[in-house]
Amino acid sequence: SAEVTRRISEHPNIMLLTGEVTAIPDGPAIIATGPLTSDALSQSVRTLLGEQNLAFFDAIAPIFSRESIDENVTFAASRYGKGGADYLNCPLDQNTYEAFIDALLAADVHQGHDWDQVPYFEGCLPIEVMARRGRETLRFGPMRPVGLLDPETGRQHHAVAQLRMEDRAGQMWNLVGFQTRLKISEQLKVFRMIPGLEEAEFLRFGAIHRNSYLNFPARLTAHGAVEGREDLLFAGQLTGVEGYTESIVSGLLAGLNLDRILTGEQPLIPPPTTMIGGLYRYLREADPANFQPMNANFGLLDPLPERVKGGRKARRAALSRRAQEQINVWWAESVSRPGVS
Numbered sequence: 123s124a125e126v127t128r129r130i131s132e133h134p135n136i137m138l139l140t141g142e143v144t145a146i147p148d149g150p151a152i153i154a155t156g157p158l159t160s161d162a163l164s165q166s167v168r169t170l171l172g173e174q175n176l177a178f179f180d181a182i183a184p185i186f187s188r189e190s191i192d193e194n195v196t197f198a199a200s201r202y203g204k205g206g207a208d209y210l211n212c213p214l215d216q217n218t219y220e221a222f223i224d225a226l227l228a229a230d231v232h233q234g235h236d237w238d239q240v241p242y243f244e245g246c247l248p249i250e251v252m253a254r255r256g257r258e259t260l261r262f263g264p265m266r267p268v269g270l271l272d273p274e275t276g277r278q279h280h281a282v283a284q285l286r287m288e289d290r291a292g293q294m295w296n297l298v299g300f301q302t303r304l305k306i307s308e309q310l311k312v313f314r315m316i317p318g319l320e321e322a323e324f325l326r327f328g329a330i331h332r333n334s335y336l337n338f339p340a341r342l343t344a345h346g347a348v349e350g351r352e353d354l355l356f357a358g359q360l361t362g363v364e365g366y367t368e369s370i371v372s373g374l375l376a377g378l379n380l381d382r383i384l385t386g387e388q389p390l391i392p393p394p395t396t397m398i399g400g401l402y403r404y405l406r407e408a409d410p411a412n413f414q415p416m417n418a419n420f421g422l423l424d425p426l427p428e429r430v431k432g433g434r435k436a437r438r439a440a441l442s443r444r445a446q447e448q449i450n451v452w453w454a455e456s457v458s459r460p461g462v463s
């Protein structure tokens with residue numbers, strides 16, 4: 123981030139003014155005030171976009187890659203048959219459930235900084251906090267088995283952990299209701315005890331942070347503008363991307379697009395074979411009712427058209443190569459012109 127600050131401070135076309143912006147500007151602007159956006163501006167954003175569309179905390183459940191879930195163990199079904207086939211269910215018998223609860227209760231929790239302490243809301247308590255209320259609490263909460271009959275046996279299991287499809291391509295699966303502050307090493311150990319997830323690849327670890335972020339799919343256009351205010355764009359972590367590089371590229375894209383909008387051109391987004399294109403597709407297509415921030419991961423990319431030999435490493439190398447080729451093509455064909463480098 124020091125390098126980004128240096129480049130911005132030294133850029134001949136940028137005048138850097140420091141100070142708090144307390145209201146959304148009337149003219150063209152990109153708002154990228156991050157996870158700790160100040161109170162006054164937050165209020166102004168909420169007034170513009172609706173109270174419920176700016177959250178102050180995230181509550182992220184782990185996300186797994188489809189290919190790593192053992193489908194010989196899981197079964198597809200939605201509760202009482204309602205809601206389509208967007209759920210995979212991991213069945214637990216009583217012994218497995220009890221062992222899972224023991225491991226969850228014994229696991230270490232990430233303590234975080236003082237400013238990152240979050241109040242817990244009843245609707246989205248961390249899974250480990252729920253488990254501390256009683257050994258059966260999860261069986262009546264996120265692991266309740268009712269309405270989920272195993273299609274092979276017609277039986278109801280002792281407990282069920284549900285995975286919900288997170289993206290349209292069905293590559294990313296979210297462990298529903300398992301928002302957590304467990305340390306990463308504990309998540310690897312404890313959540314892999316769930317039948318079907320023994321070898322699961324975490325595309326995203328669970329987390330709960332202080333984090334101001336907008337409900338992008340509910341309120342912003344595909345490139346992060348406000349409907350009816352095409353010269354007002356949001357970028358960075360405030361839009362629901364997470365991480366240094368994600369935020370930097372989101373800011374770059376917003377800058378390019380605001381320039382295009384002001385010169386009468388259509389805004390652009392790289393294809394979903396590139397990481398930023400995949401991330402923007404997620405922001406646009408995620409379910410607004412369950413929207414949570416996302417960082418870069420391979421599940422966001424369009425799958426390769428053909429099988430690649432050599433396992434996950436070789437597949438990822440091929441995905442990376444294709445992404446690099448395509449971002450270069452996109453840049454050369456769509457963006458590159460005098461003054462933009």
Ligand SMILES: Cc1cc2nc3c(=O)[nH]c(=O)nc-3n(C[C@H](O)[C@H](O)[C@H](O)COP(=O)(O)OP(=O)(O)OC[C@H]3O[C@@H](n4cnc5c(N)ncnc54)[C@H](O)[C@@H]3O)c2cc1C
Binds near residue numbers: 160
């Ligand atoms: C402790 C910690 C460790 C992290 N480690 C990593 C890591 O290892 N790798 C990684 O990829 N990511 C990491 N992250 C996440 C990363 O820092 C963020 O994703 C990224 O910085 C977000 O960039 P941004 O530009 O959107 O927001 P920010 O970096 O937060 O920048 C926004 C700026 O806007 C300012 N601002 C807020 N309100 C106003 C206002 N009203 N007027 C004017 N200015 C305002 C803020 O003070 C801030 O300077 C970490 C985050 C934290 C908190």
